[in-house]
Amino acid sequence: MMTKRVFTILLFTFVTISSRSQEKRTINNSPKLVVGIVVDQMRYDYITRFYDRFGEGGFKRMINEGFNCKNNHFNYVPTYTGPGHASVYTGTTPQNHGIISNHWYNKFEKKMVYCASDPSVKAVGSDSDMEQMSPHRMKTTSIADQNRLHTQLKGKTIGIAIKDRGAILPAGHSANGAYWFRGKNEGKWITSTYYRNELPDWVNKFNASGQATSYFKEWNTLYDISTYVESGDDLNEFEGGYEGKKTATFPYDLAKLKDQNSGYDILKSSAYGNSLTADFAIAAIEGEQLGADAVTDFLTVSFSSTDYVGHNFGVNSKEIQDTYLRLDKDLERFFDTLDKKVGKGEYTVFLTADHGAVHVPSYLKSVKIPAGYYDSEGVKERVEELLKEKFKVDGIIENVSNNQIFFNYEVLDKNSINAEEVQKTLAHFILQQKQIDKVFTRNQLQTTNFTSGLAALIQKGFNQKRSGDVIVVHDPAVISYSKTGSTHGSGLTYDTHAPLLFFGQGINKGSTTKETHITDIAPTISALLGIAFPNGATGEVLPFVLE
Template identity: 75%
Template sequence: MIRKAFLILCIFGIQIFVNAQEKSTIIDPPKLVVGIVVDQMRYDYLTRFYHRFGEHGFKRMMNEGFNCKNNHFNYVPTYTGPGHASIYTGTTPQNHGIISNHWYDKFSNKRVYCAGDPSVETVGLDSDLEKMSPHRMKTTTVADQNRLHTQLLGKTIGIAIKDRGAILPAGHTANAAYWFRGKEEGKWITSTYYRKDLPSWVTAFNASGKVQSYLKEWNTLYDINSYVESGDDKNTFESGYKGKETATFPYDLAMLKDQNEGYDIIKSSAYGNNLTADFAIAAIEGEQLGTDEITDFLTISFSSTDYVGHNFGVNSKEIEDTYLRLDKDLERIFAVLDSKVGKRKYTVFLTADHGAVHVPAYLKSVKIPAGYYDANAFKADIENFVASKFGSKNLIKNISNYQIFFDYDVLEKNNIRAQDLQEAVAHRVLQADQVDKVFTRTQLESSDYTTGIAALIQKGYNQKRSGDVIIVLDPATVRYSRTGSTHGTGLTYDTHAPLLFFGRGIKKGSTTRKTKITDIAPTISVLLGIAFPNGATGDVLSFVIE
């Protein structure tokens, strides 16, 4: 009897302790959450460049925080727009609706952009360009939920060189999202979706000359001979800049500016990340983020890693130098957060919106299967096949993003069943060289795939916005130039992305268990004690939270 009473008291005491722990997590959340997305960052950059990093950037997150080593995207396609939306909504394109960067809209019969919004005006630029908002994203983000939870008192600021990298993470209720307009302007801008004018700190930043200061020589941060983690500086697998004969260090950005879209050359160099970090630090100070007890949200996307990867490839010395410099930018940001917000008073997570493939031409040179896909020849073949079998080329309305869209008005007029056309086209597509798999609308809407590429396709398939036949190419086969890297597939070089948590409420440790990109938003929601994003399908990574 005494033992039983003692056991009850122990259980009761443990429950009180657990409840207290949960209560403290909810009552005392971080003052600021900083979400960092590194565009086109493969997981193996963490290990490949680890010994080159300093102690206070990537290594600080890895050694003081939690490292999810087997983190993957759980859908296709792996592009920037869907990536940023999925990270912050906690769900996939199947639900949030951002199925690509651009896609064919079957209802308006035109190509649309994931962040484009003709109903708003540009702020900070006298132009009809750059009209942007998150209106095409159907679900809320974790930043939205924080705003709702705090009665709109918690601020949200989104920052990226790419508009979609700033807008989609910040969500629908953000105080502002700022992106960089290069070309001839070289300014940080926003749209009337958020506000009617630029705040004084943004105006001051644009007038400071900071942007112009990066029109300088880009050379390696350290002796180029020490960059042994990369391929040769001079090779045939890189594009480089117009006006320079070889894609080799150094690059005189001021001299090359006029031949490379003006200030856009900063975007496609390592200095674009430096500029993003400068602006993020200005935002922390200008918006006084994390200075009261109500949680704020800062979303930062480092876009230049993607531009450099597309231009020079994932095995280039340029990409190595870009990450070594980014490591120092993270150190700068963390130092400001320590000073302005306070150590252990803020929480950071870092991930990527997708990975990237080695340059297929390089892979072929070392005998790894790879190739280049001729989309124009493919389109002509499919249209000719359909015309021959069904009597009309017009049955195919659009082919884009490895999807084939039918014209249902023409199908009805010719009394052709959509399923018959799907099956015929899918069979023809599968006969094509470099095509690995094909899925039809009927398959994706009537089956529940749980494993393999089929499951990834299904989670990226939006019933209303996606096409009627989905094409999967052979591994390392791309529609791209013969130089530089790209992405978009469900293979591990595109899906395996870093996931680091660091700061308040985060355990120290690591795991090799598989995690998903959609797990981030629910995990941060639990840390903050707020409702999940309204379309969230990811899981809570409870082993990450203290």
């Protein structure tokens, strides 16, 4: 007859084994596919402004079935495309991953460099010398790299975007492929020899299908334009438009306008560029057999055309509204494809942006909101005159770019000029200029630990080896740009506040107004997959997002 003590031991053993079994199932229960989506230049308020116009299967599906981080921000400056994509996937800021801008001055090579350029590789699918690209300038691993390492390279990674940097930086260093769109007179998806020496059959098949050419058609509003009450007047003086059309107003005959607007490049700056990206991403799921087995794969997709349209027409335009309503439908068919090919509940998706954008300053001024345009060339001339007068020598300034001033240290050394003295002289002088809000020096950023405010954002975007010697911050809504269209780059909320949506396997349903950061995405996905964080990650896991 079983004693009470024996029964207790057996019960404890059963519960322990059951618990361990459940723990093992939970740890190993990774999705078949992780899809990371970056919508280029997407402000958070595009979700709320256009919410009632969205269908049920795109943005709303992510919100209703997943988790919405409503107070998500970039925690560094500058807010540009290259740093944004790198920060989303590495879980850290330019201070560590080294992508300090789209283009920056390389003080060692004495020239401007591009964040994805690599002269050691060649384009595949195009003969253009402009398409020599790789991720070699990014110093840390991405979440996709870590998944590759964790799965002994069995898990695939494919990166896709119209912009090369939007495809390359998210996919990381060890990707199986990254593909971007070559416009001009070619209209093809291409890659580089960093990844492979020939395009795979599925890419060649897609390029030969004529899908890109099919979008040379009329771009009119998806719905009656009179119902687009969430955006400004169609005819106004704050938009750029296309060459060959007198007004920036619907409709646009893209077939007629293409020859005056760099051929296939006109698709990039229309809503159809996103549709073409969705087409290609859907082809990649089938062509690469992504999510076809139990080993987790990664697909990174960046919708770049939202940025081109925003730069051209501005954040309050009918064009930007139509672009997002059409993107919503593209997301719906993309998610429907994932349901069919990978399986509903078998994949995980996150969606965010690489930066936001400011309202067109000329529009803001018209409604009496402080804004303006900064004459960077004029200030550069005054700065050079000041230094020549004070230090009695020419050539102290080597480069001015990205609101940073780089010194020529050969000139400083030759003339026994103290760099810190030059920093202080410039900081004091520049701060007296109109439309300047703040100035930071290299010495400040290297010797002071800023923990809050704009200073902390500047510091997290400052890379000791690659950044300049003096950093200039403009007044709110003051930009160096044309009088039409929107841009970005600041540490103000119109540039930092970006959407962050999760849905799919392992994701809770809900929302939060707790502040989250763009660098939290990679650690959170790492925790979901049970893999090592990217090697430079500084973000935190968002436990309320995960089941």
